[in-house]
Amino acid sequence: MRASPSHRAATGSGHPRIGFALLVLAALGFGGWGLWRAYGPQPANAADLLRQQAARIDALQQDVATLKRSDQISRQANTELQGTLAERDEEIASLRADIAFYERFVGATAQRRGLSVHELALEPQRDPQVWHFVATLTQNLNRGAVNRGRLLLSVEASDGGRMHKLAWGELRQQRNAPGIEYSFKYFQQVEGDLLLPAGVKPVRVIARLVPASGAAVEQGFTWSQATGGTPAGR
Known part of the structure; x- marks a missing residue:
């Protein structure tokens, strides 16, 4: 039996409108989700985390600067120490030479020499x-x-x-x-x-x-x- 015109109007002719409505709703849903991701509120502790990370970076940079300065001071101190040790070695050698010189002239066994x-x-x-x-x-x-x-x-x-x-x-x-x-x-x-x-x-x-x-x-x-x-x- 053939369907009546009134039945086609109630069923077949209404399907395109429902599909279009669903597409519009899907588009609005995806657009809203994107806007929320871009402009939605951040986690409550995000600012604190950023401040903590920035403070940590500053602290690490300060540690690096301190270590470099400490290394420079240590190198300078080591150089000065080596110089001081060399001077002391020269002084000791000079004193030993003086002692040997004195012994040659005033020691009990020194050879007698005139002016x-x-x-x-x-x-x-x-x-x-x-x-x-x-x-x-x-x-x-x-x-x-x-x-x-x-x-x-x-x-x-x-x-x-x-x-x-x-x-x-x-x-x-x-x-x-x-x-x-x-x-x-x-x-x-x-x-x-x-x-x-x-x-x-x-x-x-x-x-x-x-x-x-x-x-x-x-x-x-x-x-x-x-x-x-x-x-x-x-």
């Missing part, structure tokens, strides 16, 4: 013609006796291929320059400055000790020996 220049050392100054000298004078022959006198130096030098002697007065830039005074029982260091004329090549240094009483004593040192190999004029 002499134990060592002569010259060091260059800023002016290439000026040299500072330190002479170590010793004697242990007359124990307990005070030795007094003067020290004078002269230099044998080559000037234009010719050898000549530069006297104390010339080296001191004073014609009648007095010698360096000394007064000691066993040893003493005396010092002063010498001025070499320009262009000369020193070869030998002669130290002359003139005691208050007794004969003068002369000792020679090569220029290389007295200067440790430093050439004149540098």
Whole structure:
């Protein structure tokens, strides 16, 4: 039997409207869900979590900066300590050398020696013609006796291929320059400055000790020996 027109209107003709309505409802649902995800409220503790994380980052950065500074200080302290230890080692070595030196001259078994220049050392100054000298004078022959006198130096030098002697007065830039005074029982260091004329090549240094009483004593040192190999004029 064929369906009546009124039955088709009530059934078949109503299906497209229901489908459209369902599509609209689905679209609205998805749109609302997206808006809620984008603009909806965050968890109640989100701000606290962000602050905690930021504070943790700051603390870690501070720890890193502190550790770097601590490492820098430690390295600097270690460098300074190494320098101090090296200085102490040098000081100990110097003191041991001094003790050995004293024992050679004042010890019970020391060999008796008269007045002499134990060592002569010259060091260059800023002016290439000026040299500072330190002479170590010793004697242990007359124990307990005070030795007094003067020290004078002269230099044998080559000037234009010719050898000549530069006297104390010339080296001191004073014609009648007095010698360096000394007064000691066993040893003493005396010092002063010498001025070499320009262009000369020193070869030998002669130290002359003139005691208050007794004969003068002369000792020679090569220029290389007295200067440790430093050439004149540098």
